[in-house]
Amino acid sequence: MRKILAGLSIALLGVTVSAAPPAGSAPADRAHAVVIVSGGAATSPFTTPDAGCASGLAAGNTDTAIRRHLVDQGHEVYTSPAMAGRGRVTDQTGFGPFGDCPITLPEIMTVDSTGSIDTAGEHLARFLNYLDTERGVDQIDLVAHSMGGLYSRAAIKVLQSTGAPMRIRSLTTLGTPWQGSFLSDYAGDTIGLDACLGDQFCEQSMEGFRDEVVRRVSGSGREVSRAYLMGPQGWNAAQAGVLDGIPVVLVGGDAFARPGPVDPAVWPNDGIVALRSALAMDVDDAVLPHRRCATVDDAHSIYVASLKAMPETSALTWDPRVFALVDEALATAPEALGTPNRVGC
Template identity: 30%
Template sequence: MAERSPIIYLRGYAGPPSGVDRQVDDPFYGLNSGATHIRVGAEGTPRFYQFEGPLLRLMSDEGYQLLVRGDQHAHLQSQADGAVAPESIWVHRFYDYAASTFGTSVTTAPEEFDLEKAAERLYDFVQLVRRKTGAPKVHLVAHSMGGLLARCMIQKVSHTADPRTGEPRRAGSELVDKLFTYGTPHGGIAFDLGGGLVDWAMETFGPKGSDIFAPDRMYAYLTPGASHGDDPPPGWRPNEIPAGTFDARRVFCAVGTNAADYGVVEKAVGPRSDGLVHIDNAYVRNAHRAFIHRSHSGRYGLVNSEEGYQNLRRFLFGSYQVRADLRGLNLPDRTSGASRVWQAEVRLAVRGLPTVMHEQRAAHYCPIQLNQEAVQHGSAEGDTGGVPLATAFLLDPANGRAGREDRPTPRSRYTLVLRVFHLVEKSGRFFWEDHLEQVPDWEDTLIVDVGRRGSYEETGVQAWAAWNSGVPGSIDDTDPIATEPCRMAEDGEGLHTEIPMPEVVHPILGNGSRLRLAVSRFS
């Protein structure tokens, strides 16, 4: 089993001082909250579904511990170096310094919240956790603004000398193994406020709080040497981590797509959001991501969802990474003088889970725009690029914690549902005369089994794949899903194979269209 890393949780923005006081009363800053509602029911009403919360589930699934002992920071400091188990969960309680309810037990007077100061304290806390556990690195798990706090520490604080000693700090890439964010506004938050939304903004952010998410303010706390008021240089984008600072492939962003469950603010941000953060602003460029039909927070929020947790668990502890891309597209462009806009919907499910891991759907305002993506990634016939569909992180079934130990040849299975449809555009407007709403031009499901080649001691992986339309009977009765494994080719990053698209879709996607699967070890 791979070496374990401590997990440090970071909550999101708490709002004005009254909101801070409410949050510090929660022992885990609300990050232990689960859910009892799921939006599934034959009669269209929410049904009971119990998810006990990410912290408790990490304890039961992965054997982690919550070491509080009255005061987690004091308890940690009292331990000998290297004496604390690395399989431990911690909460960076950075808001305690801004609370008015602790008197002088934390500080002489409540501070006005400052993100950079909180990031400096996070750096110190990470170093303390590393020293007491003996772990080389930690995982950071953050909701909303907490992800920006983590990035401030990684991108700026760790590259700035300690003002107390003048000594250089260690680079964030040497301290943090993986960063997972829920609904973090990596690209900022923009509001077009009016009417009662101004009152909502004041209640939620306070008189000055919302500027934390403005791009110019983000530039100051994400860039070494920058100060508040400095203008970002041309081309600077807040959702990019500079090359050499931290590998974006060690970042996973859970993107919420349910704006309706968040309340009045959805009217300010728009439906293509989680209710607070726009979909296009919720991820780091080149990072892994999953689109989840959950809201920013609340009863149907990202953090207290099992969909979010299952992506978190597999990203932190998965053994395999499987990436699916579309290659060789040759899309029909025009019909009867009108342009065709081709879109795809994708849904990713993993065997043994009651929830969908990832879904991009037109109804959620986030389909894959095939025309644009094909141009951007160079996936036209004969090109080497590919339109990204989904990336899955799979637990190794040979690990007892992954379950299903009764299988004689354990394999991880996931399915990728792919729907392709088109809209017709004339004179800049959609043309509906021949349109059939929600009827795809083509739909099928790719079933993929991933496992080891040979004994558990070997590091090689193998994949079996088949389109559901070609599998007779129930797919549960066929394991592996194909008689012969895929023919895998090896490159510098792992193994890959290309699966031809069914002939029935060739008139749409092109005769040379294929789906490329890249399978690699991930740790």
């Protein structure tokens, strides 16, 4: 479970890249790109359309499969760097290892996937600004997994407030806790173990997450709760207007369910995020003006899938069925705002 200042020059932001882009990796005609944003507690490398990490998983355990698919479809794809803690991305061992990556970007362009949502958004915005100023990307489709959807929204708000030149064309979220995660709700004492209805995996996940939140004291683990995100004074309400003009596709997983009366803040879920949260069922149209939704019987990640002895293709960012949904979201983005709202929601 462990797991924004465009419009200003990079020099003004204090950004220094330690390695120049590989020759031929950023032709002047690359005006549009897909950027994959990973989620909470993730460590993911920066990759370009031409180069991933040479050893292990080319883009880490969240992004590798979906990046490969999108590259194969002819998209210009970048993965945004993330570290489970402060600092630059380093080579990883253990679950989902990677190494020998093409470029290591500075900490201020690297999401701290355990820190606060808004700080993560500031770092992500600097990264998107880097794509604009250094790689000629001025139109972006964001594909975000888990809390990457919240980080993306925070980044969009900063880009808008600083008059950034790039356009965010669409946002697709995969298992994003729009309304929070029941694990964080348990850590915040707003949901009890009884909501698991005796499911051992659910109970163990809740207890493990609480331990991690207590250990870290602050950051994403506490903020990914209904109490922080929802309500008239919540983080979502403060985001009203940010997604105006940006079509959003939400994909949720319901691999895990219980029969009979259940708490919809918990069941069904993907192991970390309830389907109701992933599909933003209670998020107001002022916050999320245009949405389309889809549900697949997937686990949150290949990590969760591995814990339940499920195949990698049953995880949201590794499932070909999800790839098809992302393909559709990208293909229909230019006309999406003219289509019916809340389809599948």
